[in-house]
Amino acid sequence: MDRCVEINIGGKDYPLLMSLAAEEKICQKYGSMKCFLEKFSNEKESVTTYIDVLQLMIEQGCAYKNTFEKDIPPGQNAPVREGKFCAISREEIALGLDRRRLGEIINKILEAAGLARKNEIAGKEIGNKKNESKE
Numbered sequence: 001m002d003r004c005v006e007i008n009i010g011g012k013d014y015p016l017l018m019s020l021a022a023e024e025k026i027c028q029k030y031g032s033m034k035c036f037l038e039k040f041s042n043e044k045e046s047v048t049t050y051i052d053v054l055q056l057m058i059e060q061g062c063a064y065k066n067t068f069e070k071d072i073p074p075g076q077n078a079p080v081r082e083g084k085f086c087a088i089s090r091e092e093i094a095l096g097l098d099r100r101r102l103g104e105i106i107n108k109i110l111e112a113a114g115l116a117r118k119n120e121i122a123g124k125e126i127g128n129k130k131n132e133s134k135e
Contacts, residue, residue, distance in 0.1 A: 005112040007054070012088075014079055015064070040053075053109055
């Protein structure tokens with residue numbers, strides 16, 4: 001099961017992961033996950049928060065892939081150099097993304113953090129499986 005969510009920046013699919021290490025760093029910077037979410041929704045501070053957290057989650061996603069999925073071939077657009085996933089800098093993230101993608105950015109962060117709602121549809125068989133015809 002893939003634990004990472006991907007976001008495409010500059011033609012590369014970067015993995016995002018909310019690990020315990022990422023949560024710990026977020027809490028160190030923002031005081032708590034609750035304070036982080038408040039900054040996340042504060043219009044004046046949100047873009048800085050999005051970029052900071054994306055960069056952290058991409059670092060964690062690359063580290064995870066290099067540690068636990070090193071035997072799995074990377075995707076065609078994976079940010080891999082010399083066989084290792086490489087994170088992108090904060091400046092490169094800010095350069096590669098624009099305001100038109102804010103909704104996607106927010107959704108990817110929330111999905112990776114386990115805070116997004118996923119629509120799951122489950123089917124349940126009804127009726128009789130056998131279709132017997134009488135002739």
